[in-house]
Amino acid sequence: MRIDCPNCGERDRREFYYQGDAVVLNRPSEDAGAQAWDDYLHNRANPAGETRDLWFHEGGCRAWLVVERNTMTHAVHAATLAEKVKR
Numbered sequence: 077m078r079i080d081c082p083n084c085g086e087r088d089r090r091e092f093y094y095q096g097d098a099v100v101l102n103r104p105s106e107d108a109g110a111q112a113w114d115d116y117l118h119n120r121a122n123p124a125g126e127t128r129d130l131w132f133h134e135g136g137c138r139a140w141l142v143v144e145r146n147t148m149t150h151a152v153h154a155a156t157l158a159e160k161v162k163r
Contacts, residue, residue, distance in 0.1 A: 077089040077145075077150045078152065079092055079131065079141070079143055079152055079155050080152065080155050081133055081136060081137065081139070081141065081155060082141070082155060082156065083133070083137040083139055083157075084133065087133075087135075087136060091133060091134065091135030091136050092131045092132060092134060092135070092136075093131065094129065094130075094131055095129070095130040095131060095132060095140075096129065096130060097120065097121070097127065097129060097130070098128040098129055098142045098158075098161070099128070102116075103116060104116050123147065124148050125146060125147060126145075126147075126153075127145060127146075127147055128142055128143070128144050129142070129143050129145065130142060130143075131143050131155075139157055139158075140157070141155045141156065141157060141158060142155070142156050142157075143155045144156075
């Protein structure tokens with residue numbers, strides 16, 4: 077899989093560190109039960125198809141990117157600097 081970094085151009089995905097879903101996660105309150113914390117820390121959706129993920133360009137410009145891709149075909153549709161993405 078290749079990611080087109082806005083700063084560095086097209087690069088192999090091995091230059092990047094995958095962080096997870098780009099959607100903001102809802103952190104449980106401090107007094108939430110063990111199950112709520114277990115879900116928050118360990119359980120994530122694993123969708124098949126289109127996703128928006130957060131990636132760090134560790135082997136390049138060190139920028140955070142939001143990458144739109146298809147998890148079934150590995151096609152990358154867009155890569156945008158995270159600081160420019162509207163939430």
